[in-house]
Amino acid sequence: MSRADHRIAGVRVTAIAFRDPPLLNVAGVHEPWALRSIIEVELENGLVGLGESYGDLATLADLERVRAALVGLSPFDLNGLTQAVYGAVPPIGDPGALFPPAGDKARATTVGAFEVAFLDLQGQIAGLPLHAILGGAVRDRVPYSAYLFYKFAQHRDAPDPSDDWGEVLTPEQIVGEARRMVDQYGFGSIKLKAGVFEPDAEIDALEALRAAFPGHPLRIDPNGGWSVETTRRLMPRLDGLLEYCEDPVNSLHEMGEVATFAPMPLATNMCTIAFGHIPETIRLNAVQVILSDHHYWGGLRATQHLAWIGRVFGLGISMHSNSHLGVSLAAMTHVGVTIPNLAYACDTHYPWQSDEVIEGGKLAITGGALAPPTGPGLGVRLDRAALARLHRNYVECGLRKRDDAAEMRKYDPGFNPARPRF
Structure with missing residues (x-):
């Protein structure tokens, strides 16, 4: 297999929605649909690595900011992935700098979403399970x-x-x-x-x-x-x-x-x-x-x-x-x-x-x-029909950001999610 076969040819991010029960918590109640994203990183040779992350608009925007920059990378180039994220997802910065005391969830979430797909590809290329x-x-x-x-x-x-x-x-x-x-x-x-x-x-x-x-x-x-x-x-x-x-x-x-x-x-x-x-x-x-x-x-x-x-x-x-x-x-x-x-x-x-x-x-x-x-x-692969169905759910359900408090106000119009509650 040539070195070129191990280069990323394309990245797909598909927003999905699936049914979620009305589970109660301090913030309110789960909405009828949970939002996620399915990440596919495809190599020149056709191998596809998978990831899964959140499906809210902010996460989808961050994944989109990075997607094109991954084309041409090797799935073994995890530092290259991190550099691409730090160069595209605010706050733009140096991957070698101290971790900010306030946290950096947007960048970490984006790295994590794509890293799983990169590691999935590494395992497929090596013929080894991801834990190896x-x-x-x-x-x-x-x-x-x-x-x-x-x-x-x-x-x-x-x-x-x-x-x-x-x-x-x-x-x-x-x-x-x-x-x-x-x-x-x-x-x-x-x-x-x-x-x-x-x-x-x-x-x-x-x-x-x-x-x-x-x-x-x-x-x-x-x-x-x-x-x-x-x-x-x-x-x-x-x-x-x-x-x-x-x-x-x-x-x-x-x-x-x-x-x-x-x-x-x-x-x-x-x-x-x-x-x-x-x-x-x-x-x-x-x-x-x-x-x-x-x-x-x-x-x-x-x-x-x-x-x-x-x-x-x-x-x-x-x-x-x-x-x-x-x-x-x-x-x-x-x-x-x-x-x-x-x-x-x-x-x-x-x-x-x-x-x-x-x-x-x-x-x-x-x-x-x-x-x-x-x-x-x-060790898992996508069911393409299920992916298409869950993407249709996303398109049709109308939800774009999780809001347990808004859902709870359908039951209790005066609900206040402020903490502490007690």
Whole structure:
């Protein structure tokens, strides 16, 4: 195979939308459609590498800014990819400069979206699974957790026949939701998305989960919906109940204050979400577990780098999730099997999604875990008919930016998403 065969001939970015249930959170409720983008990087020889990212207008614009600059690069030229992004996505800058303390999510998201496709191509060229390209697997499977949400029975304006989970608003219904997830997927740990109801009512749900699943580690995630004083008041009830408490408050400094009295580790995917945030995180001892997300930390190698930093500073490492499909789940799983200090089961919204964009349908989580798809690279390929259908959804659904608060105002016109709520 000639060197020219390994040059990028074209890049395609396809916006898609797929059905999302009415899942409640501190910001409101999920809209009927989740927006994503599917990235295809094609070589001169016809090989295609895949990535998946967000589908909002800002992300799509950033991907478009970089797309043409990738033509002619080798998929092995990851530094070239980074330089192209830093030269096109604001703030334009030097890839060798210090990471900004405020974070650089737009650039990191763009690098991460294309990097997965580059690594997929590297695996295909080498005839190796992507985890081998990342240094090799240290485990066979990645554990995932049951991700519980309060939810409405159906979307008011767009009911979805595929959503058969029903209403989940009480502790008893939360236990039923958990039982279905554990029975179907074998999850060994459970996370409750909180910040929706009065905190004591949500802890009632945690206690009901503990009674129903005495051996399952539990977590709660109010998404910054509690004040420091509310969190202090709740700690006696949470002590001994949680393996970690995720983002009870809404800022790094508040997390540092909570850490002075919290008996369990504090986790985040809100306050420490970029390498530039790490110095202040360490200075404040604000976080003991970082939930990485390759979509906004800068890709799969960045996820590994974060895990290495975790070993330096004694930080636990796991992975965060947003509504996603199989390309993202495959990427998460390939990098997850390479991280020696992946200390906690990872998040995934995957059980909530009924659509899929990869051949063969949904990946099968069994025993609470997933093995990387077999085959070279990511091990997944696009279902072209599904891609076309999901793109039509995007064109027709009218949504271009996620807005949980606007959706919630259809149910509660006075809803205010300001945090803290409690």
